[in-house]
Amino acid sequence: MEELSSWIAPIATALAACMTAANLGSRVTGWGFVVFTIGSVAWTTYGATTGQSNLLWQNLFLTAVNLVGVWRWLGRQARLDDGARAAAEKSERQDAPTLFAVSTLSGAPLLSRDGETIGSTVDAMARCHDGAIDYLVVGKGGVGGLGETLYALPWGRLTVEPDRVVTDADLDTLRPIDPKDWPARLDRRANLETGG
Known part of the structure; x- marks a missing residue:
């Protein structure tokens, strides 16, 4: 048991860390916490079989934390994502404004009108008085945010589709x-376009 847990524990922990850090949505993050739980149970077993009480107690606590993570991401957040998706789908079929989940604006791919991925969404800035979105912040390049260049795109240059955002803007301009x-208003920054 000791040898098996000594292999499972570090592999599960490393895999779970990659899954949760990737931020690929609530379900992947939730399954990352499931794998974290497997890792913490394996570490608990290893701590118990090798007489390392500090490792045992630490990982009993981490198992409890990981189970909260499983509930948070596979239970609560997955249900909320399903609810938002259902509202968006129903709005497309009804005589009503089409809706999208605002969470789409954080981490969705940014596509050109040709369908080419040109960046990813980071966040959006909305006006307090009416809740309307003023601009979207998008990132281009880099790895995991390192070396990434940020741009602010006016809301009028965007179309939101399920799980992605499309623009006619050329980020290189x-x-x-x-x-x-970040800017308070885009029009104060000469429309952000070089030469304009």
């Missing part, structure tokens, strides 16, 4: 924004 200092 836009002035990058400072990751620590």
Whole structure:
């Protein structure tokens, strides 16, 4: 048992860390916590069979934390995602404005009108007085946010579709924004287009 748990524990922990860090949606994150739970149970077993009480107690606690993560992402968040998806699908079939989940604006691929992935969505800035979205912040390049260049796209240049955002803007013609200092209004930054 000791040898088996000594293999399962680090492999499960490393795999789970990759799954949760990838931020690929509630279900992948939830399954990451399932794998974390397998890892923490294996570490608990290893701690118990080798007489390492600190490892045992730490991983008993982490097992409880991981089970909360499973409930949070595979239970609660997955249900909320399903509810948002159902509302969006129903709105497409009814004589009503088409809806989308605002969570789409964080982490969705940004596509050109030709269907080419040109970046990914980071966040959106909305006006307090009416809740309307003023602009979308998108990232291009880099790996895991490292070396990424951020741009602000006016909301009027975007179309939101299920699980993606489409634009007619060419990111290469836009002035990058400072990751620590986003604009209050796009029109104060000369429309962000170079030469304009």
